[in-house]
Amino acid sequence: MQLTGFLKKLKNERVSIELKNGTTVWGIVRNVSPQMNVSLTDVRLTLPVKSSEATLAAVLLSGGSTQGQESKRATSLEFINIRGNTIRQIILPDSINLDALLVDQQEVNRLRKQGQLGSDPNKKRTIDGNGSAPKRPRRAF
Template identity: 40%
Template structure:
């Protein structure tokens, strides 16, 4: 399972996120998108070397995240199970046998140079 798919299941969980610039964000996840952008509510933002700031909502761009600190009470076994295993669709052959090349036809003669 991809990490981002796991994070997308963490709605309404309170987490801490450390950013690459040293800032620590503590809040409740409202959503995570496929680019790992994380949207939080009731946020406490602690910039490195400054006093914490409280915010109602905050979105963090995914490439700025160093790591997530998850709560100890989180049940990882249930979250890491994939609900629907993916089945690769078979390509239809439409009754034609698998052959060689790209089907450019047959019997076009030998190199006439055009």
């Protein structure tokens, strides 16, 4: 499975994204493109301490609002698009079941069709052959 395919399964999950310039973005994933561009809603953006005042002004002009006493570096936005090549890492919440997300259902179905993977354990056993159970020989007493 490709990374973008995995990230597409994170739709409607709250994640934290760290960018290469040190900015941290928290939000709910709405869309992930094949180029790993990520769209988030209900965003909280935190600029690094070393960022310039011009960067902060650009965020505020785009409709953001600053948050209280956090040295004017935290901003809330309704929506943001993040270009894929600017992402350093995506931090997933602890509540996500990674085992279920990492299973590629198309691959599982392909292996079942080829007979390389056992059938579903919850499925009832079927009778092989023409559909009728083989008869047991009767014992003579």
